[in-house]
Amino acid sequence: MPVIAYREALNQAMTEEMERDDRVFLMGEEVAEYDGAYKVSQGMLAKFGPRRVIDTPISESGFAGIGIGAAMVGLRPIVEFMTFSFSLVAIDQIVNNAANMRYMSGGQFTIPIVFRGSSGMAGALAATHSHRLEAWYAQIPGLTVVLPSTPADAKGLLKSAIRSDDPVVFIENEVLYADKGEVPEGEHLVPIGKADIKRAGSDVTLITYSRSLHATLAAAERLAADEGIEAEVVDLRTIRPLDLETILASVVKTHRAVIVEEDWPYCGIGAGVSDRIYRSVFDELDAPIARVAAKDAPIPYSRALESTMLPSADRVIAAVKEVLYRG
Amino acid sequence: MPIEVKMAKLSPTMESGQLVKWLVKVGDKVKEGDTLAEVQTDKAVMPMESFDDGVVAVLDVKEGDEIALGQRVLVLAKKGEDPKAVASSVGQGKAAPAKAAAAATSAAPPQAAPAHADSTLVAGNGHDSSAVAAVTASSAGGRVRSSPLARKIAGSEGIDLAQVAGSGPNGRVIRRDVEAYLAQAKASPKAAPAAAIAGAARQSKRIPHSRMRKTIADRMQKAKQAAPEIHVTVDIRMDKVVEIRETLNKRLAAEKIKLSLGDFVTKAVATALVKHPGVNASYEPDAIVEHGTVNVGIAVALEGGLIVPVLQNADRLGLREIRIGTEALAVAARSNKLTPAQMTGGTFTISNLGMYGVRQFDAILNLPEVGILAVGSVEKRPVVEGDKLVVGTIMTVTITADHRAVDGALAAEFLRSVKEFLEEPAAMLL
Numbered sequence: 141m142p143v144i145a146y147r148e149a150l151n152q153a154m155t156e157e158m159e160r161d162d163r164v165f166l167m168g169e170e171v172a173e174y175d176g177a178y179k180v181s182q183g184m185l186a187k188f189g190p191r192r193v194i195d196t197p198i199s200e201s202g203f204a205g206i207g208i209g210a211a212m213v214g215l216r217p218i219v220e221f222m223t224f225s226f227s228l229v230a231i232d233q234i235v236n237n238a239a240n241m242r243y244m245s246g247g248q249f250t251i252p253i254v255f256r257g258s259s260g261m262a263g264a265l266a267a268t269h270s271h272r273l274e275a276w277y278a279q280i281p282g283l284t285v286v287l288p289s290t291p292a293d294a295k296g297l298l299k300s301a302i303r304s305d306d307p308v309v310f311i312e313n314e315v316l317y318a319d320k321g322e323v324p325e326g327e328h329l330v331p332i333g334k335a336d337i338k339r340a341g342s343d344v345t346l347i348t349y350s351r352s353l354h355a356t357l358a359a360a361e362r363l364a365a366d367e368g369i370e371a372e373v374v375d376l377r378t379i380r381p382l383d384l385e386t387i388l389a390s391v392v393k394t395h396r397a398v399i400v401e402e403d404w405p406y407c408g409i410g411a412g413v414s415d416r417i418y419r420s421v422f423d424e425l426d427a428p429i430a431r432v433a434a435k436d437a438p439i440p441y442s443r444a445l446e447s448t449m450l451p452s453a454d455r456v457i458a459a460v461k462e463v464l465y466r467g
Numbered sequence: 468m469p470i471e472v473k474m475a476k477l478s479p480t481m482e483s484g485q486l487v488k489w490l491v492k493v494g495d496k497v498k499e500g501d502t503l504a505e506v507q508t509d510k511a512v513m514p515m516e517s518f519d520d521g522v523v524a525v526l527d528v529k530e531g532d533e534i535a536l537g538q539r540v541l542v543l544a545k546k547g548e549d550p551k552a553v554a555s556s557v558g559q560g561k562a563a564p565a566k567a568a569a570a571a572t573s574a575a576p577p578q579a580a581p582a583h584a585d586s587t588l589v590a591g592n593g594h595d596s597s598a599v600a601a602v603t604a605s606s607a608g609g610r611v612r613s614s615p616l617a618r619k620i621a622g623s624e625g626i627d628l629a630q631v632a633g634s635g636p637n638g639r640v641i642r643r644d645v646e647a648y649l650a651q652a653k654a655s656p657k658a659a660p661a662a663a664i665a666g667a668a669r670q671s672k673r674i675p676h677s678r679m680r681k682t683i684a685d686r687m688q689k690a691k692q693a694a695p696e697i698h699v700t701v702d703i704r705m706d707k708v709v710e711i712r713e714t715l716n717k718r719l720a721a722e723k724i725k726l727s728l729g730d731f732v733t734k735a736v737a738t739a740l741v742k743h744p745g746v747n748a749s750y751e752p753d754a755i756v757e758h759g760t761v762n763v764g765i766a767v768a769l770e771g772g773l774i775v776p777v778l779q780n781a782d783r784l785g786l787r788e789i790r791i792g793t794e795a796l797a798v799a800a801r802s803n804k805l806t807p808a809q810m811t812g813g814t815f816t817i818s819n820l821g822m823y824g825v826r827q828f829d830a831i832l833n834l835p836e837v838g839i840l841a842v843g844s845v846e847k848r849p850v851v852e853g854d855k856l857v858v859g860t861i862m863t864v865t866i867t868a869d870h871r872a873v874d875g876a877l878a879a880e881f882l883r884s885v886k887e888f889l890e891e892p893a894a895m896l897l
Contacts, residue, residue: 395616395642426616426642427635465635465643 141322147180149291149323150256150312153298154181154218156326158188161216164302165192167203168220168257177222178258178317204230204255208237208307211253216302221257224311225271238307239282251307256298260351260402261439261446262314270439270446272403274350277309278380278412284308284332285380289353291321293377296330304332313351313402335383337390341370344460345390347413348400349376352451356400359456369460379409387413388421395426396463400451405433430459469553470519470543474534477506477513483535484508485802486528491541494550495523503541506534507802521545524553531801613640620645626652629670638673679772690832694750698829699878700865703886705845709860711892715786728845728862729819730789735888736840737761737781738895740815743881747814749835750872764813764833765793767800774800775833777813821845827863837869838878840885862889 144152158164165188170177172185172195185193196203200221207217221227227234238251261270278285286301286308288294294312301308338353339360348356353375360371372390376383391397397417399410410431417429432451440446461467474484484506491503502514521543528540542557544550611628613621617640621628624645631648633640676684708731716725740747744757761782764775776796778784784792799805816833821844830841843863850859864885868878888895 423615423619426614465641 141324143320144291144323145317146288146291146294146312146319146321147178147182147317149295149321150180150298151182151184152323153295153302155184155187157299157302158184158192161302162192163214163216164218165194165210165215166218166220167194167196167207169196169198169222171195171220176220178314180312180317181220200226200230201233204233205237207253207255208233208241208251211238211251211307212241212249216252218254218256218302221255223269223271223314224257224259224273225265225269227255227257227273228271231276234277234283234307234309235280239280242306243282250305252305254298254301254304254308254310256301256310256312258312258314258317260313260315261434261450264441264443264446265439266441267438272401272434274309274311274379275403275408275412277311278409280380282307283380284378285311286332286378287311287313287350288330288377289313289316289338289348289350289375291319292323292328293330293336293375295323296328297332297377300329300332303329308332311350315351330377333378333381333383335386336375336377337372337386338375339371339373341372341394343369343394343396344371344463345387345394345397346371346373346400346456346460347376347387347390347397347410348373348451349379349409350402352400352402355451355453356456359453359460362453363457363460367461367466369464371460376409376413382413382416384416384420387417391417392421392424395424396429397425398430398432398456398459398463400432400456400459402434402450405431405436408433427463427465430463432456432459468545469524469548469557470521470545471539471557472503472517472519472541472543474506474536474538474540475515476536477508477515481508481536483533484513486530486532486534486540487512487798487802488530489526491523491526493523493526493554497521497523497543507798507804515540517543519543519545522548522550524548524550525557531798611640612637614642616642617645620649624649632671677771679769679774683772686834687831690834694832694834694869695871696832697868697870697873697875697878698865699868699875699882700827700863701879701882701886703862703864703889704850705860705862705889707892708889709845719787724787724790726786726790727793729817729821729842730786730793731889731892732819732840732842732862732864732885733763733765733778733781733789733793733817734784734786734895735885735892736815736817737763737784738888739881739884741782742884743877745877746838746866746868746873746881748837748872749814750837750869751835755837755872758814760812760814762812762814764816764836765796766816766818766830767797769801774805774810775813775816776800776805776809777811779808779812815839817842821862827865829865830867832867832869834869837872838881839867841865841867 154166166181166184171181172190172193175182204219207219210217234255238253241249241251260272274285274287277283284304284306286297288297298310301310339357346356346360356373360373363369363371372394374387374390399413401408401410403409410433414429432455434449439449477484487505487507489504491497497517498520499517501517503517504515505512506515523541524544525542528534534540542553544553612633613628626648628640631640631644634644635641708728712726712728740761747758747761749756760780762777762779763781764777766773766775778792796809799809813836815836816839818830818839819842820828821842825843827843828841830839832839845860845862847858848861850857866878866882
């Protein structure tokens with residue numbers, strides 16, 4: 141199986157889907173002439189031409205709205221935000237129009253659109269450019285929210301997202317773009333709404349997604365080597381709809397859970413997932429669910445301070461010991 | 468409908484109050500605006516007023532009790548309502564849990580529990596707090612902190628979680644505790660049922676030291692290590708004090724002051740200390756310091772410890788002032804409101820266990836003081852008068868003295884003075 145980077149996997153997914161379906165097109169800032177701010181759309185202008193790979197002005201609200209309109213009349217747009225921090229100015233389009241159009245029109249219009257782009261703390265981007273907005277979007281009925289953590293999932297999930305007849309918020313992570321991994325060629329679809337067990341274990345369930353998967357897996361390996369603790373790592377991949385079945389099966393097996401996320405703790409994904417676990421399998425828990433999240437503060441510009449905000453293997457290990465009642 | 472009077476917010480930051488004094492009793496008529504009780508808030512002692520007219524049917528709390536905001540403190544029967552009927556109707560609902568608790572926590576005969584509940588109902592004053600206390604005690608014993616999984620396993624294995632020692636935070640019983648318990652039970656199958664029966668009612672508890680406990684432990688140990696003690700005991704006839712106390716209390720009734728026998732002991736001790744300055748002293752490595760003032764410490768028992776507030780210049784106080792001062796110190800001590808000035812400067816200590824029916828005991832020195840008087844109960848005993856056996860009212864007191872400073876003869880002389888002052892109280896006037 142070829143080993144390619146996360147950004148190449150995304151490129152493959154878009155290219156294959158645009159070849160497969162000529163209603164699919166890409167629109168966003170710098171996606172065409174510049175080959176993408178993060179080179180995700182490299183070569184796509186040359187391949188598909190300016191009718192299907194479209195540079196937009198700096199006007200997120202405008203081109204998000206144009207995308208939604210295009211979807212209403214039968215096209216299948218991919219709208220790229222250079223970063224999801226910039227989607228804040230388009231949130232009315234995404235939440236009010238994309239998420240609700242099918243409902244408000246009584247099913248007359250569907251919105252087969254993908255909003256995609258980078259997000260997260262990517263190294264000295266400071267408070268306003270480091271947002272993790274997955275919890276905002278995941279709260280909205282009508283949206284699907286996907287956060288792939290590996291190149292293979294990035295390709296398989298983006299292809300599924302493009303084929304979805306409903307709006308998908310597809311959140312990449314800037315730090316992951318250069319990550320390499322094995323990616324199946326051609327028709328590789330990862331189903332939306334299915335979590336993936338990235339590491340099997342029996343002592344504790346670590347629930348995570350996106351970039352935090354890597355700190356979590358590192359923690360799991362150290363726990364196995366140093367403490368003999370076998371952690372099961374569940375990569376959510378889709379946070380709306382949530383694959384509760386996979387989560388609960390793991391927690392019922394291990395009786396304890398730690399949720400690891402790059403987002404802030406209050407009202408974050410971890411809060412929502414804990415709620416589901418507590419209400420579903422309360423009697424299976426031997427310890428309160430622990431959470432590792434960003435510190436509850438604006439993201440600092442300083443790289444040194446920023447690194448303390450992120451979930452680290454050390455923080456995950458400390459949380460695991462807490463739920464296992466180990467010193 | 469009877470009126471339930473609940474604890475109101477008497478200061479802006481108040482979260483709970485302590486009942487200092489009831490100013491009404493069961494059967495009293497009260498009018499709107501009447502002061503029902505004095506309540507110690509976080510700021511001060513505040514009057515608690517009635518918002519209604521009625522007859523007091525039930526007092527739910529005792530003096531000294533801590534009351535949460537909104538907690539019922541008393542019930543008023545309204546005009547036309549029979550206070551006794553009100554008491555039994557409002558009391559019954561509250562007494563029921565006590566019944567259940569008694570049945571659950573002990574093997575009490577089924578009839579005994581309701582009978583107990585009824586008798587406490589009739590008692591009126593404070594009956595409900597005893598019911599509440601029973602519930603709390605049972606829930607403290609019955610509510611076991613445990614993880615949901617531990618409960619599930621215990622449920623399916625038929626284990627009473629109260630028998631399992633918890634190793635989690637705050638003693639939480641977690642899976643490994645239940646599994647360890649199960650493994651042990653399987654290893655000794657015969658012992659298990661017996662343990663189950665014995666362990667059902669109680670479980671071992673580990674109570675971390677409070678600051679007060681540490682201080683007490685430290686000071687008692689130092690006293691025992693540093694001071695060679697001598698104990699001298701004497702019996703004192705209290706007939707005259709008892710008689711005078713009755714007379715004086717009649718006079719003081721209007722002021723709502725009631726002298727205790729202990730107040731007379733305080734007075735006699737303070738007077739005797741003036742006469743024997745060697746007992747009103749401190750031992751220091753290079754000198755004995757005889758103090759110029761007589762400040763008598765009075766040991767007050769508290770939940771989980773004790774404290775010795777100090778009655779300053781006790782030798783200059785009359786019985787009335789001694790009573791008022793002692794009462795104020797005890798209230799402040801129990802509500803944790805003692806000022807540093809009220810806790811320091813003692814030159815001698817009195818420890819009185821008379822109210823527990825104790826005949827005699829030895830106290831441990833409150834260093835650097837050189838003497839502490841242990842006071843037993845005042846009781847009727849056979850006394851030889853001349854060649855006749857008569858009934859006398861006797862109190863036994865024992866001084867513990869630091870022999871580095873106080874020799875046996877001095878201790879005995881001091882006690883002889885105390886005895887003289889109490890057996891002939893008029894001598895204290897000299």
